[in-house]
Amino acid sequence: MKNCFRRHPYAGLFALTLVVPGLAPIMSAQAAPSSERVVGPQKNGSIVASDNQLLTPAGTLVDLGSPVVAKAVAINPRKRTRSAAVLLMNAAQPIIVFNTVTGEVIQRYIPTTLNGTTFSSNSNGSFTGVSYSADGSKLLFSQDNNFVAVANVDPFSGRLTPAFSVTLPSPPANPKLYDSFSANAGGVVVADGSLGLVALNANNTVGIINLFNGTLVSETPVGNAPNSIVTKGDFAYVSNEGGRRATDSDFTNLSDGTPIVVDRTDAFATTGTVSVINLHSGLVTKTIKVGLHPAGMAKSGSLIYVANSYSDTISVIDTDLQKVVRTIDVGVPIKGGAFGAGANGIAIVGTTAYVTLGQSNAVAAVDLTNDSKNRVLGYIPTAYFPTSIAYDKATRQLVVCDDKGIGAQGSIGTAHGVSAFNTHQETGVVNLIPIPDRIELAKMTEKVIRNNHWNSENIKVGPEYADASAKPVAIPEHIGEPSLIKHVFLIIKENRTYDQMLGDLPQANGDPSLAVFAANVPNQHAFVKRFPLIDNMYAPSRQSADGHPWIVESGSFYSNDILSPDWIRSYPGGNSNDALTYTQQGFLWSGAEKKGLNVKMYGEWSSGYTINPKADGSQYTWADFYNTSLFKETDGRQGRMIVPDNSDTESAEIPSVTKILDQHYPSFNLDIPDQYRADYYIQKFQAQEAAGKVPNLTIIWLPDDHTNGTTTGNPLPNNYQADNDLALGRIVEAISNSKAWSKSAIFVEEDDSQDGVDHVDGHRQPVYLISPYSVAPQSPGIGKVIHTTYTQENINRTIENILGLAPLTQFDLTAAPMFDCFQNTADLTPFVHVPATTPLNIGPGGTPIAGTGSANYAMKMTRMQKAWNLASNQMTRGKQGKADSVDENFLNHVIWYSATDWKRPYPGEAKIQWPARLVTAASHKAVVKDD
Known part of the structure; x- marks a missing residue:
């Protein structure tokens, strides 16, 4: 099927004054007009994202379906296939193979794993880790549990067939672990195709896999939370988001059970590293300090480029010297700096690095030949939150993976004449972007500046803008001016x-x-x-x-x-x-x-x-807290004082x-x-x-x-x-x-x-x-x-x-x-609360929760309601104390049914469902996580 998401005509969309070849920090600002646009597609072809950024993606968008979150992309080196693979989450399959010329989907691929004599499928991808072998005969990709899958690649069509999956070891037992999975991340196939390397993010190791027999050869300890891997000669370079391993003298905080070296006030990671592994010995021979949260990497000649997501920089490592020789700033180009460009992926094309900026919905074009302070040539607009980038030599275009794509745009039809939307309906995409020339790049840069509001009046922050003599108002015009509100x-x-x-x-x-x-x-x-x-x-x-x-x-x-x-x-x-x-x-x-x-x-x-337990060792219930509140609010006339003060x-x-x-x-x-x-x-x-x-x-x-x-x-x-x-x-x-x-x-x-x-x-x-x-x-x-x-x-x-x-x-x-x-004239009239018009203590069956009072009426539960009551008991058991710990699809259904008195199907469905299907779907998720 022809892809429906295509490049829109954006010409004339924005009347801008900034043209920024040889980009310098934005010094001036222009007022952004008051907007009443709603999130989603606009009549002019742009899209308003849920964070109020504008999306005007360049090139062609590959339709991956919905819901889908696009995480990483790799180009098939066999040019005749004209194909690439994208790694997915929240989708029906972990891999989609698509045509890099037309953007059409070639294959939706689910690997199969041999379990005894039975093959079982696994549809989970990971957040990164997809790589072809140098000859294009194999595709290796990570899954967000303990699996790494290897597929055979057809040399003509680019389609995949199962080769094998490898079950990698779980992290060492630790009561502070989030779960028991290795959470595989970046992967790469070495040049001769004999070995595959996979970052085991939760294990803080790199697994080395024999690609001839599908066995794990060894597991090499590296830094904390390894993300990506590139190889150069006899060495592998591994970016560690959590930096170096902690020593006894370090101040630490945990991430998935791992002590991370952190700031003593706000507990953020203070180191980022790249581990160097000798592929012959399987040992780390060097640890190189880079910026914070190093993620995606790319190599060119003797240099390796590392995207430091929390430093808004690129570290350049000389592999001969095995040290950082240059640091390139790719941060938001606003005077005084603004954190959060979000560098996370790199592709090298000649003397230009193309860097995905996840939080800016853009690719920064960086001149690698210029030693001046200002290296960013301009920006290319992408869809929502780019995470990965590759260069396709066959078509001379950038292939960009956009996590959120065009936003949560999958609509649910209802029986009431409307379409409804939910935050989980992401529509991730891939951008196919021809390399722009300087004139095109300048025009694209203007769009990115406007899309991110980098030239709005709001960026005027600092003592030079604050008027010390300003009269106090409710909302000061500038930060640092006095407010009537304290x-x-x-x-x-x-x-x-x-x-x-x-x-x-x-x-x-x-x-x-x-x-x-x-x-x-x-x-x-x-x-x-x-x-x-x-x-x-x-x-x-x-x-x-x-x-x-x-x-x-x-x-x-x-x-x-x-x-x-x-x-x-x-x-x-x-x-x-x-x-x-x-x-x-x-x-x-x-x-x-x-x-x-x-x-x-x-x-x-x-x-x-x-929470201190009762004298008999049991836990206080909702009814106990309810009665205690009622007792306090009525000065003892109602309820009972059951829960002692400060029990929590x-x-x-x-x-x-x-x-x-x-x-x-x-x-x-x-x-x-x-x-x-x-x-x-x-x-x-x-x-x-x-x-x-x-x-x-x-x-x-x-x-x-x-x-x-x-x-x-x-x-x-x-x-x-x-x-x-x-x-x-x-x-x-x-x-x-x-x-x-x-x-x-x-x-x-x-x-x-x-x-x-x-x-x-x-x-x-x-x-x-x-x-x-x-x-x-x-x-x-x-x-x-x-x-x-x-x-x-x-x-x-x-x-x-x-x-x-x-x-x-x-x-x-x-x-x-x-x-x-707001206004600057105060109305000091107090607010008087409205008594509840709905009883607070009604539970399943429409009667008061046990222990909260006698029932004045009763409603017999139907078989459907009883089934959902039992299913809710099962799904929520032990999870009342953690936000979102119940499967969101199950919870959304039961909330809707109960709130509509069991009379209306869930939006997009023809009838009220029995809970068994949703309970089963939740249990079949390979990783039961707090979603």
Whole structure:
């Protein structure tokens, strides 16, 4: 079938003034017009990504289908095949072979593994690791478990047939391991075709495989988290994302059970290395220090080029000297620098290096002959998040693998006349890009600059822009100018889309048929009667593991490039840690601490908790916490005091978190109602107010809108929503009745929007901006409707302008503060919370959860409901304390069915499904990870 994704005519799309051959840092800025565009394809052929970057990919796009995440690409050296292979995740197969001339798919390939006398298939690819032998007769590729597969390649068609798969050893037993898989990464076939080398990312080793008999010859220890391998003569060079191995004197933090040498404040990795292996001895003979998070590599002559993802540089290694002889800056070309270009792949064409910049949706063209400071010639626009690049000599074009491609654009048809979208419907692609000449490159560079907003007014950050005599306003124009707001409260909720919560509101862009929780959240509806109703706000993330980093780190490079969507080493964010996911830019809270501001955290970025058991050794239940809250809220008139105060103790692994984390506010635990969290926080807040010590920045995790299916002993999804909504309303009421209210702003957002559907885009989320300085209602009882295109990074930038914090990455640097959501005249009227209109304590069967009161009515469960109840019990057992630890497809189905009273099929399906199919599908995932 002819590929449907083709190059669009972008001529005249952007009227720019910057032409940047011999690129210099961008000194000037031009105002970006206010935009109300929605995420997705635009009429002019461009695409708006969920992080509000524009996509105008050059060349031809290869349609790989959906859902699919494209991770790495390799060119078949047999030119007559005109073929290449792309390594995939979240797809029906790990490899697609395509024609490099037409872009048409030649084959969708699943390897088979001999298990006794039975062949079984495995559809998982890995985050990198696909390589042809020099003669093109074999293809070696990694899978994200313990397998590395080798296929025979037809010399004429390029099609694959199974040769063998090798089961590689698991990492040594370690209670801190994320799972028991070696998580294979970069692979290469040595020149004579006799050996294959594979990086065992979780083992911190390289496996050497005999390609004649398919056996593991040896396993060589290297640095931490090996990523990619290239060979030169008798040596192999291995990039180690986690740097050198730790010594007893090092300060460390863990990544997948491995101690990583880290910063003593924000716990980010402080070393990056390349290990040199002698292929005759199988031993490491040299460790070369490079930049941070070294990933993709390429060789040319006696030189090896290493992409340092967290340094925004390229290290050049001379293989004769075995040391770095040059470092090339490929960072964001903004005066003063901006972290986060995201170099991750390299292809060498003559005297030019083409470097994929994952977070800039571009390829940087780098002049290797010029010794001047400025080496970047220009940029080529790609699709969303390029991860890998190769040069096809036969067609003289760059072949670029784009992880997220054209975004999460796979739509689900519904029975209600709309199409719905979900964050897991990625549409990864491959770009086929002819090498541009200088004139073409200059035009492409202009597009990349505009696509990334590198020339917007928002980049004017620094003391030279701040007016020290400026009058205080709600949102200062420049960071460093005074604000009327002194106390910022950031409240993080879990996983909901805009349509689920507010899709019923006719004054905004909603779909009532998808507003399954609207009736359960009266406080959130009350907010938007007075405060702004924002209907065009997006979470860039796929799910919690990258959602929390997007909020507190203004980006999630490692999760996107390495971990997602199969979560190779960890499931970071919220209450799970991984040292390799942190950057040297630090966090929102550490930026505030460095400025001398008072910061307090409740739940967010806790790394673990301990709850003291009952006297009989059993654990407290949801009902126990519910009764305890009810007892406190009614001064003992209702409920019972069952859970002693401070029974929950939280801990953190990041030093900057440890000193500001409240030790007894519960983090993610679905066995604890949000009323319990609200009770605890309100008491703490009132004590802070009485002492005159309300923090400048307070971050609160209020997670129970996540829900837990239809699990016995827990509320149904609608009732979880009611609990979360009431807790949120009570917290806002407490703040608005305080002396601090006159100088406060409350920002409420979801970490992601993965557990629902939305008719605009799966990343669209409900957000609330609550302050005396919030923009006035557009009419009585109707908050001003804001259609401006915003993401979580606009919230971060607004907070930074208020508190005078330096932006962390290019994303919050280029994001506009949310000026249109605020005014400079205060309305000090307190907010009064709305009592819940949905009972908080209703569980499966429609009756109160055992121990929470007598049933005034009962509803007999149908066979279908009973089946889902039992399946929920099975799927959620032991997982209440970790975000997203239940298979998302199962959870999304049961949430939808319960929220629609078991009357509506899940979007895109013709009837309500029995749970067995989804339970089986979840169990068949080769790696059961927190997805």
